[in-house]
Amino acid sequence: MTDLDEYGRTARAWLEEHAGDLPREPGLAAAKAFMAALYDAGYSGITWPAEYGGQGLSAAEERAFQEAAREVTLPVGVFGIGLGMCGPTLLSIGTEEQKRRYVRPLLRGEEIWCQMFSEPGAGSDVASLQTRAVRDGDVWVVNGQKVWTTGARQADFGLLIARTDPDVPKHQGITMFVVDMHDPGVTVRPLRDMTGGAHFNEIFLDDVRIAADHVVGEVNGGWAAAVTTLLHERVSIGMGAARTERPASFAVLARAARARGLLDDPAVRDQLVDLYLRERAFDLFSARLSQEVKAGVEPGARGSIAKLLLAELTLAGPDVASEVLGTEAVAYDAEREAGGEAGDADGGRIAAALSFAPGMALGGGTNEIMRNIIGDRVLGLPREPQVDRTVPFRDLKVGTQAKEAGR
Ligand SMILES: Cc1cc2nc3c(=O)[nH]c(=O)nc-3n(C[C@H](O)[C@H](O)[C@H](O)COP(=O)(O)OP(=O)(O)OC[C@H]3O[C@@H](n4cnc5c(N)ncnc54)[C@H](O)[C@@H]3O)c2cc1C
Structure with a gap:
């Protein structure tokens, strides 16, 4: 028996003991306890770097674990956005301090994450977002609204994108931040969807003060940061679903x-x-x-x-x-x-x-946006015309700016 066979056998035995009798949708406390046990047993963040709390193992061990976990439905849904999108974004472009502070608790299920990109006037065209972050000494002050935020009520932290420079074209004046979801300026309201559940939420941000070292990536480099998150999101949605x-x-x-x-x-x-x-x-x-x-x-x-x-x-x-x-x-x-x-x-x-x-x-x-991306970036077809790509954001008639302009 190779070391890898042994690894898979041990993982299967652990899963049988700890995940065999779990209800299909355990409560939050049970899901957190499971995640902590999974981490302590060495099965969360298998390929993530050891210096930030991962296991630092290879793709082969990850595959062996996934194989062992094929027959079980793990109660890890509430951690999906952190594990699939926010964590990988922090590892790709976060500062050393951010990686040391956030990655381990995320992998252990101690802290839950959400992703605050979409707004009432900015979904597919998320670069049209209007949530503003204004610098005030050592902090940024954020005001605005987000919507469709999955898991925001359970979340401790969120990755937010906000407009930090309205005088440049829309893709260039955006910055990504880590937001403490327990800040008194953050109001989360559930939105009931047609499944009967309330998986996503609307969020109001009122004078939320964010320390300058909570910027992820570069100031005004938030579009590149958001694209990093979205690429991880699509891969993670695709790969995660293959196992469910x-x-x-x-x-x-x-x-x-x-x-x-x-x-x-x-x-x-x-x-x-x-x-x-x-x-x-x-x-x-x-x-x-x-x-x-x-x-x-x-x-x-x-x-x-x-x-x-x-x-x-x-x-x-x-x-x-x-x-x-x-x-x-x-x-x-x-x-x-x-x-x-x-x-x-x-x-x-x-x-x-x-x-x-x-x-x-x-x-x-959306499916239409996926087709646009596949056309542009996978098949190399001509890009969709974007007439507003060079216009300063302030002059665009988008969101409430359209109403203000009397349209
Ligand atoms: C289950 C679920 C979970 C979500 N979770 C999150 C989350 O955690 N965080 C978050 O930030 N957001 C989240 N969202 C929001 C999601 O990202 C947006 O719904 C999505 O990007 C579409 O934006 P919109 O709803 O504003 O639709 P719109 O952008 O207004 O689109 C309306 C229609 O127009 C089409 N359309 C728009 N532009 C084009 C174009 N250029 N070419 C062709 N067709 C076009 C669209 O395909 C769609 O059919 C979630 C949504 C759902 C349904």
Whole structure:
């Protein structure tokens, strides 16, 4: 048995002991306790640098762990933005002090992170953001509003992008900051979505004072910093989803179609084959991307391909489920399940997938934006015209500036 086999065997035994009986969605305290135990056992941040609290091991150990974890659903969702986006951004462009201060507690689940980019008037075109940060001696004073911030109510820290120079074109006057979400000037309000849950939030920032050493990357270099985070986000969404269970999968729905005598219906067969092909395409592409990342190859804009394939697959599964299961696909009693009663577990999961699916085509960048990026940066097609790229931000008619200009 090689050392790697031994590593995988030990990891599997640890997971069986600690993750085997966890509920599907444990509470925050249980999720934090699990993350701390995972870290203490040496399985969080396997390839992250040891000097900042990672394990400093190779891609081979990470692969062995992922293999061991394939059969278990780890309760790490609430840490996903920190682990997938904020942590990697800090490691890429954070200062030495920032890496030493934040990375270890993030890996151990002691501190939760969120990402504050989108605003009511700046989503796809996030460079049009209007949240302002004004320098006042040793601090920056931030005012503005963010929206759709996943996990903000649980978060201790957030990566924020704000406008620090309105006199230059929109991409050039933005800075990234670490924000303490417990600051009295930060108000977080939940937004209920169509799944029945409130996964994301709106955030109001009123005179939030941020120390100058909380800038991530360069002052007015926040666009490059944000692109770093978004690249990590797309790769992480794509790779993370490759490991999560799919309630409306080909396997589940083909079984359901057989049980209902629908397998001879050419329309149903056609849809099932289409779903199978999408699953295979996504799994193979994300496996390749994941091996590249672990081998140190930067996927760059190709993360957008994984994100797009995933969003299309996420929409296709529940579509086929509606065809195969009919009304059963939406016969989901959220109240009963929330109350802990045994409900229609499978139907519930498919119905939840159905209402969650459109979100996957928006969060982390919409399908249209993914296609633009793939066209521009992967296929080398001509760039989309951007007439406002050279105009000072102050003169643009965006967000509330459009209203102020009487438009
Ligand atoms: C589940 C979920 C989680 C999220 N989590 C976060 C988070 O944690 N932090 C955060 O900052 N944001 C988050 N978001 C916000 C997300 O990033 C935005 O919703 C997304 O970028 C789109 O912005 P918008 O909603 O303002 O839509 P808009 O940008 O207004 O787009 C509206 C429509 O126009 C299309 N469109 C826009 N521009 C173009 C173009 N140039 N070419 C072609 N079509 C175009 C879009 O594709 C879309 O169909 C989340 C969203 C969701 C759904």
